[in-house]
């Protein structure tokens with residue numbers, strides 16, 4: 115027992131606990147203005163807002179009014195404009211109106227995804243809806259987590275569990291050391307979060323076995339099968355095949371239908387990293403590339419990409435629900451339930467824990483991301499999402515058509531999903547560092563003009579201008595504007 119149980123007369127709570135409406139209303143005009151994306155890009159004013167914000171930890175709080183003022187005057191107007199209709203960089207965007215409002219609603223009314231509450235129910239319902247939208251099987255158990263990186267970690271954790279159990283031990287208890295020479299097969303363009311997941315799971319980054327590329331740059335299935343056979347013969351342990359759908363550099367998709375056959379022939383777990391491209395299955399033009407996902411062992415999806423949920427929302431689906439449970443379930447903790455086993459049931463107010471998603475995840479406490487995904491799917495329906503995907507595939511194709519028609523532009527990869535890689539190439543100019551430098555200069559000048567913001571990648575070693583269209587605010591006119599801007603800057607020399 116502690117010696118001193120004296121109670122001091124503490125001052126009251128400092129944080130504002132009332133006046134929610136006026137605090138939010140105060141920020142709304144600044145937020146409305148921000149979503150119009152007018153004026154020069156705030157990135158250029160970095161030194162100003164940086165000096166307005168940087169300071170040491172305050173001993174005395176500035177108070178609610180001052181914090182709201184800083185949000186209104188400094189933070190919001192200088193925000194990151196990934197929602198600008200001309201923004202097509204990396205694979206990221208900003209949520210539309212309803213998921214933004216739903217996110218605020220979830221913060222207060224669904225502060226945890228567990229316990230029987232609308233937030234818990236909508237977590238389950240949104241996972242069901244996503245499963246249906248992506249044509250997964252009814253058995254696929256989903257779980258929301260922070261993003262694609264953790265989604266891949268969860269799915270590969272399940273693959274590791276499966277491999278161990280087939281050899282007669284439980285990796286969640288025994289660790290991975292009994293998995294002799296583990297091998298995870300993927301193409302050269304596998305996302306680096308997969309490599310990191312292998313490190314975390316104790317398989318090691320060296321367990322990644324790079325499969326050769328076929329002519330289109332994606333996994334060569336014959337090489338894959340050859341490696342699996344040779345590895346097994348040499349005593350190594352195939353854990354999983356990781357397929358990209360699609361690749362974040364070019365938007366291409368590994369040959370999924372053939373990979374499914376190969377995985378089933380060799381009895382190896384098939385995982386699909388669909389963090390960027392999974393929703394491409396909704397368009398008739400690209401659907402055949404995805405194959406039958408009801409067969410796939412696990413899938414990583416990112417609602418915070420094409421679905422435009424607020425960032426911090428990924429989803430993992432694993433077909434074997436019980437296996438996923440064995441991978442992540444903790445021993446029951448006494449304080450989580452009303453009474454310890456064997457004791458009288460004292461009638462906990464938390465008896466109805468609702469759906470216990472923490473048993474399928476690395477998170478314990480977690481917000482109800484499902485509430486937000488439910489809201490955005492309820493708003494636009496499957497139809498709205500199909501139309502968005504179709505529009506973005508059109509944008510990439512429009513860029514490709516324009517590039518093909520311009521003598522000074524060169525297509526570096528034919529669009530499959532919503533990415534189109536191209537570059538400027540003045541007549542008579544050969545490959546090499548000079549051409550890369552020109553493209554880099556053009557891109558920076560295009561950014562500075564503020565109308566459109568693609569990013570870059572390398573395609574076969576060449577620097578490419580790479581728009582990736584997932585932004586709900588982007589239209590075909592923005593795709594045209596991107597090509598116009600590159601031409602305008604390029605011609606100005």
Ligand SMILES: *Cc1c(COP(=O)(O)O)cnc(C)c1O
Nearest residue numbers: 261262263305307362387389390
């Ligand atoms: C974005 C992405 C990831 C990483 O996901 P985060 O949401 O950034 O954690 C992994 N794989 C692919 C294919 C991606 O597009």
